[in-house]
Every structure is written in structure tokens, then in C-alpha cells.
Amino acid sequence: MTDDVQAQSAEPGDAPVRPSWVYTLGRVVLAPLARTVYRPKMEGRENIPPKGAVIFASNHLSFIDSIVIPIAAAPRPVHFLAKSDYFTGRGLKGWFSRTFFTAVGAIPVDRGAGQAALDALDRQREILDTGAAVALHPEGTRSRDGRLYKGRTGVAYLALETGAPVVPIGLIGTDRVMPVGAKMPSLTERVTVRFGEPLDLSVHGPASSGKARRAATDEIMTAIHALSEQELAGVYNELPASNTLEKIRRALPHERR
Template sequence: MFYWLMKRVLVGPMLRLMFRPWVRGLENIPGDGPAIMASNHLAVIDSFVLPLIMDREIVFIGKSEYFTGTGLKGRATAGFMRGVGTIPVDRAGGKASEAALRTGLKRLSDGGLFGIYPEGTRSPDGRLYRGKTGVARLALESGAPVIPVAMVGTDKAQPIGTRIPKPLRIGIVIGEPLDFSRYAGMESDRFILRSVTDEIMYSLMSLSGQEYVDIYAATQKARLAAGVKNSGSASPNPTAPGGRPVPDVQVPEPPQAPPPTSLD
């Protein structure tokens, strides 16, 4: 109930007015049944914008810090995240991350949509970073299809370090479902998990037009924080996930407005 109240009454209308989201591929989201919505991650608002354009409820994983804040603002943030069904995850890994994945599996077994950011954290510079294999484990253990989602322009509306986003138009491109049933029962094979993850990331690269960097986003952030110069800089030989050929794609543009109709 709180999810739909936030989407349709309290927050949704304001976000639609601010961002005027355009979308392609909405027909690729199934009308029912479980599916994993695997998205690139450019800004905090990604988790708020994607649900706007969907008729079904989607639940995301969120960093545990959102649930542990103090003071009025911290309690309000925690209450909002719980209200919209966000699942806390400790990004340090270990048992906490395992518990979050198990919760995601429960969501999928109940026939719901589960949202995940395979990069594990926001991109520090708008590029696409190496995916973590948790998304592959979810796919193989649940048997649910993976639907790649490319957020476009959310990093321009809300650059890292910006709390209040700017009113800019943003987009969502939704790809065709990816079926990994051929790997059923192989979720303990780390090579299979890496192959599945790279296939998902390649699809995200193809949809978003982002440059790919074959390191984890968290590693890049740590290097930048340590003052490492030219860390993860553009390579003269661009790469793609899993050593695949680099797709010849560009960042998607919003649809063109139709020309005015002549009355003559």
C-alpha cells in the first residue's frame, strides 16, 4: 500500500514533472511472473525513476547505510526505504550479502520483480564497470529471466555528491529478457557465474552506449579517493565484458517530437 501511495500520490507525480522520463522496450517487462531487472547505476534516483514507468511493483537492494541513519532525516530515510520494500545489503560482503541474496530469491519465488545493480555501486564517472556475480547466482538459482535496463542521463540530473537532483529529462531503455536456463544447476561454478555476469554487462553496454571499464566500480572509487592519477583512464583499445567485440552503439537519445501538423 505504501509503495503505491508513494508512486501515485506523494512522490511519483513530482518526479514525473522533474524528469519527464522517456522509455523504450517497456513491452519486454512480463505482465506477471518473476524477473530480475538488472540495471546500470548512475545516480541515487535510479531506484526512484524506474518504478515510475512500470505497472508492476519492483523491489531493490539498497546499501545498509540507508537504514542506519540517525536524527530526523536518518529515520525518515530508513522509513521510506522500508516502506517501498528496499532490501538492505552490507556491501562489505559476507553473511549479510548472502542474506540479501536469499531475500531476493524469496521475492522471485513469490513471482515478483527484483531489481539489482550488478556493478554493486554507482559509477564514479558515467562509465560501465565490471559486474559482480551475485546477479548470476540469482538468475541460476531462481531460474528467472534477467531483463537488462539502461538508465540514461540520471548522472546528469544528479551527479555524485549532489543531494537534490536537477530537473532534466532522463531515459530508460529496457532490453529483451536473457534466458540462462542452459546453466541450470551450475550456480556453484565460478566460471559460469562470471560468463553469465559478463553477458548481462555486455547487454547493458549495448543498450546504454557506455564505455566499459574492466574493473569493479568500488575499486575505481577507492583509487580515486587515494589520489591515484589516470586510474581507469580510457584505453586506446576499448574493451567489452568477457572479451567480446565492442558493440558499435551510441548513448540513446530521447524520441523526437512529431512535426506540427499542417492545417493547409
């Protein structure tokens, strides 16, 4: 296994995240370069805890959202989950993808529902247990119409389970920098990143309580809405069901993680 990914394994139970030379180089080179090129407007950076476990929870408008947050939060290291396909490609393209995502703090995981979703939660909890920071999108998938959708309870579960505070983030303009379907980001648009005050969600109860997870999630989404100023959708952001079984599953009462 190459040096740039040896500390970024996707398997639950692995050793704590340790910065590789590629990630260190990314923090030193990519973050300042991106801030120079895009000149992002950053508000509330004083709300970023300088150390200790923390969850950054933001709205989701573009593919680049998870990359913008680590850049805006630098020098604080921030990790986010990315599908494992970005780390397994071959040839020059595969090397570039693997190197880039490692440099910006991505952790490879198998994306999906069921056991894959539970494994992703376990991996994020392991990262938080080391005192590191993670970035997550409670909406789950990108908003294609610019509205803010209902949050899923996975972020709240992590916060209640680990005791980590949640810093809400409002991203504005990332959908113009890289709209859905775009191959490359625009160099003419600017992004605004608003960091809210850290939220202590422990008042809602234990992670084992569905009522506590839902209340904590709603508090997170209310804070994100105040920062992003998006129109509220009032529903979950879900892609069309791919088969009959999925349609039945969605029709049954269940908690959206």
C-alpha cells in the same frame, strides 16, 4: 514495529514481501509525480513481464538509479536493497527517510562483504521466490567516470538459482540529474530508461558452476552495454582498499559477487 516497515524486514527467512500502505501510496502518488516532473524517456517497456519473478539489471551512474527503475517500471512493483541505516534514523529526518524508501520499494539490509553480501543474496532470492521483481546493479557500486565496469556474478547467480529472467536496463542521464556528491536532484535534466528483451540465462548451466555464472554475467553486461552505449572500462569498479588485509584479499584469485 511500525506499519510502514513491518513487511519490509531485512532478516533472511522472514515472510514474503507484502506491500504496506506506504508502498502502495508511493506507487499511486510518487511514480506519476516523478514522471510528470522529470518526463523520462522510456523505451522498451513492452519487455517488462507483467507478472512472475524477474530481475532488472542496470548500469549504475547515480544514487537515484534504484529509485528510477521502480518508477519507470510502474505499475509493476519492483524492490531493491538499501542499507539499513535509511530505516533506523530517529526524529523527523529518520521518519522521512524510512517512509520515502519504503514508498519506493526499498528493502533494508546490512551492506558489505562476506556474510552481509551472502545475506543480501538470500534476501533477494526470497523476494524472487514470491514471484516479485527486484532491481540490481551488477557493477556493484556507482561509476564515477561514466564508464561501464565489469559485472559481478551475484545477479547471474540469482537468475540461475531461481530461474528468473533478467531484463537488462540502460540508464542514461541519471548522473546529470543527481551527480555523485549532490544533495538534491536537478529538476532541469531528463532521464532515458531503456528496457531490453528478457534474458533466459539457463543455457549457461547451473548456479553452482563458476563458469556458468561468469558467462551469464558477461551476457547481462553485453546487453546493458548495448542499451547504455557507455565506454567499457574493462575492469571491476572497486573503491580503494581501506586496509592491508583488504589489499591482500583483492590480490588473491576470487570471484567478485
